[in-house]
Structures are given as C-alpha cells and as structure tokens.
Amino acid sequence: MRDLSALPKAHLHVHLESTIRPATLAELAAANRVSLPARQDSFDGFRAFADRNRLTRSCLQTAEDFERVAREFCADEAAQGTRYAEVTFTAASHGERLGDLDLPLESVLKGLTEGGREHRLQWRLILDHSRRRSVERAAKTLELALRHKEVIAIGMAGEEHHSLTPFVRVFDAAREAGLHLVHHAGEDAGPESIREALEIGKAERIGHGIRILEDPDLTRQAAASGVALEVCPSSNVTLGLVPELTRHPFPQLERAGLKLTLNTDVPDVTGTTLTDEFAVAREVFGYDDSALAGFAANAVAASFAPAETKAALHREIQAWLKPAAAG
Numbered sequence: 001m002r003d004l005s006a007l008p009k010a011h012l013h014v015h016l017e018s019t020i021r022p023a024t025l026a027e028l029a030a031a032n033r034v035s036l037p038a039r040q041d042s043f044d045g046f047r048a049f050a051d052r053n054r055l056t057r058s059c060l061q062t063a064e065d066f067e068r069v070a071r072e073f074c075a076d077e078a079a080q081g082t083r084y085a086e087v088t089f090t091a092a093s094h095g096e097r098l099g100d101l102d103l104p105l106e107s108v109l110k111g112l113t114e115g116g117r118e119h120r121l122q123w124r125l126i127l128d129h130s131r132r133r134s135v136e137r138a139a140k141t142l143e144l145a146l147r148h149k150e151v152i153a154i155g156m157a158g159e160e161h162h163s164l165t166p167f168v169r170v171f172d173a174a175r176e177a178g179l180h181l182v183h184h185a186g187e188d189a190g191p192e193s194i195r196e197a198l199e200i201g202k203a204e205r206i207g208h209g210i211r212i213l214e215d216p217d218l219t220r221q222a223a224a225s226g227v228a229l230e231v232c233p234s235s236n237v238t239l240g241l242v243p244e245l246t247r248h249p250f251p252q253l254e255r256a257g258l259k260l261t262l263n264t265d266v267p268d269v270t271g272t273t274l275t276d277e278f279a280v281a282r283e284v285f286g287y288d289d290s291a292l293a294g295f296a297a298n299a300v301a302a303s304f305a306p307a308e309t310k311a312a313l314h315r316e317i318q319a320w321l322k323p324a325a326a327g
Contacts (some may be wrong), residue, residue, distance in 0.1 A: 074121045236268045
C-alpha cells in the first residue's frame with residue numbers, strides 16, 4: 001500500500017482555532033491565565049463541543065498568539081502531505097472579543113504567509129460566522145473579507161437549526177464582490193439545512209452534509225449537480241453525531257454518487273491528521289488507493305485554488321498512483 005502521508009492533498013474543511021498543538025495550547029492558556037478543563041475525547045453533541053471550544057479560543061489574546069498558531073498550522077499541514085489548504089477562521093468574533101476588529105485576521109494572515117513560505121504550503125482563508133450570532137457581526141465578517149485578497153470565501157457555521165434567511169443580504173453582497181460561499185449544513189441538523197444552504201445560502205460546497213441521505217430527492221439533485229461535501233468522519237464521531245466510524249455514512253454517500261472530500265474539521269479534539277482521515281477511508285471504509293486518490297482529486301477540483309495550482313496537484317496525485325501500478 002502506498003504511503004498516505006505522501007499523497008498530495010487539498011484540505012478544505014479545517015478550523016484554525018481547532019488546530020492548536022496541545023503543547024502550544026497549554027503555553028497560551030498559562031500565559032493568558034485561562035483555566036482549561038481536562039482534555040475531552042468525546043462530546044454528546046455540537047453544543048457541548050462549542051462550549052469547550054469557546055475556552056480554547058479564549059486562549060488566543062495577542063497578535064503573537066494568532067501568528068504562532070497560523071505558522072504551526074502550516075508546518076503541521078505540510079508534514080501530512082497537504083499542498084493546498086483553505087483554512088477557516090472566525091475573525092469577527094475574535095475581533096469583537098479583543099476590542100480590535102482587525103488584529104486577529106491581520107495576525108493570522110502574517111503567520112500563514114510566513115509559515116506557507118517556509119513550508120511550501122499554498123493556502124487561502126475562509127471567514128465563518130455562527131448562525132446564532134447577529135447579522136451585524138456577519139456584515140463585519142464580510143467587511144473584513146473584502147479587505148484582504150487572501151480571503152476567498154465566507155460561510156455560516158454553528159448550530160444548524162438557526163435559519164440562514166436573515167443573512168441573505170450578506171450573501172448577496174459577498175457574491176457581488178466575487179467571494180465564494182461555503183456553509184456548514186447536514187451535520188447536527190437534517191437535510192433541510194442542506195437545501196437551505198444551497199437555495200438560500202447559494203453554497204458552492206457543503207461543510208459536512210452527512211445527513212443528506214435522509215432526503216432521496218435532495219441526494220439525487222446534489223449528485224447530479226456535483227456539489228462537493230466536506231466530510232469529516234472522525235469529527236462526526238467525536239462530537240457524538242455518528243456513533244462510531246464503522247457506522248459512518250461515508251460509504252453510502254459515495255455509493256449515492258455524491259462528490260466527497262476528506263477533511264479533519266477540529267483536529268485538536270479528534271487527535272487526527274488529514275492523513276489519518278485517509279487511513280480511516282482505507283482501513284475502516286475499505287477503499288483502495290485508486291479510490292483514495294479520487295477523493296484527493298475531488299478536493300482539488302472543489303477547491304477555489306487557481307487553475308495552475310489545481311492542474312499541478314492533479315498531476316502530483318496521478319504520480320502518487322504510478323509506482324505500484326507499474327510494479
């Protein structure tokens with residue numbers, strides 16, 4: 001079997017604040033006087049995870065903190081074979097918390113620029129906004145996105161039973177300005193949240209989407225349109241949304257003709273890398289290397305990377321397949 005860490009990958013669904021190394025988090029918590037509870041390996045739903053994640057985010061308080069986690073993200077992604085990443089960051093929330101709307105995003109951009117250059121990782125940024133929060137903050141998210149060419153998309157995250165309808169004007173303004181739209185849906189809410197993300201939110205990809213099979217008509221529509229799902233198997237299990245990996249719907253989603261990509265989402269709590277997620281697809285779901293290369297190619301195709309980056313990555317993925325095929 002081929003080395004999965006050598007498989008060239010595009011990582012489309014990962015939250016920067018959930019990539020902090022354990023040692024780094026301990027240092028930041030101590031320096032910023034944040035009391036963190038013991039590490040959790042499982043949660044009984046999204047709300048329990050979000051409450052724990054809020055404490056993690058509160059450890060980021062200075063420009064240096066944001067720069068550091070961004071640089072370390074680049075190093076860790078490159079080590080697992082990621083060539084291109086679209087990393088999500090909740091910029092406006094941090095900015096409001098710290099009383100400086102620009103500082104968190106500008107610091108993250110600096111760290112990503114330095115880390116990307118050092119580790120030869122190409123990247124772009126997606127700014128997200130919780131469905132539970134105000135339209136005014138969503139507008140600030142869009143305002144921040146429009147100031148920086150490295151930000152290519154905005155999207156809605158958080159508890160999915162909150163409607164996207166109040167944010168339509170923000171979505172329209174983002175599209176008019178040339179930004180992409182990517183929303184979380186079909187994770188802790190049912191297929192109606194996916195339909196809303198596509199029809200009201202104009203989503204170009206769906207974050208998670210694992211409950212789409214509950215609506216056969218929507219499943220057929222999504223398969224026909226080729227909209228990609230950003231599937232995060234280990235995260236779904238850790239957050240208590242799927243009982244165990246052997247019962248994850250990934251194989252059923254694939255057999256339904258849906259375009260699937262593999263991602264980590266919140267690797268700080270799952271303890272997995274993107275390479276590990278491909279290993280799950282191999283060892284738990286039973287996919288061979290050709291299929292794994294196909295999932296990697298799906299992510300490249302569904303990304304918002306420049307055409308030349310996509311072409312190069314597709315060539316690298318095919319090259320990864322060649323040695324064993326020749327033997």
